[in-house]
Amino acid sequence: MSRYPRQLSGGEKQRVAVARAFAAKPDIILCDEVTSALDVSVQAAVLNLLQQLKEDLGTTYVFVSHDLAVVRAISDRVAVLYQGRLCEIGPSQNVYKFPSHPYTEVLLGAVLEPDPDIKPKLVAEDIVEEKPPEKGCSFQGRCPRKIGDICNSEVPPWQIGENGNAIRCHINIEELASLQQ
Ligand code: SF4
Structure with a gap:
């Protein structure tokens, strides 16, 4: 109470933001990259706080993140987007254990393992896409499983x-x- 915002640490500021979000007792909260600027130990503390509040108050989060480990830790259901379009949606455990869409497979396969001999099974084309395609599948430009013109x-x-x-x-x-086995 006695400190100005600039005197708070990143983790303290994030807790204030969480308290402010809960002040109106919402049913649903959009959490957009809430842990991205925090170090790992503070991330864990903020995630635990969010998890506890979710269980105590029954609040729903729409949790947006590029950090796959954080998404796995907090989510009941996961929606995977590429170029802003939905590719796959399902129960969190299923999406992580049995990714079905080629993009989800590439995305999860790109998580680095602590063993240089373990390589990803499926790799996307390494090109920069500045905007989504006008027609067809959003992943058509990089998909390693593309089947032909229908994808375009x-x-x-x-x-x-x-x-x-x-x-x-x-x-x-x-x-x-069957292709993934
Ligand atoms: S490009 Fe074709 S094969 Fe690849 S994800 Fe899209 S629809 Fe599926």
């Missing part, structure tokens, strides 16, 4: 797999599962 011309349909994950892809979801 038609928006892929939604499909739901047996594991509960929903994806948008022109490849049948069962066929994708």
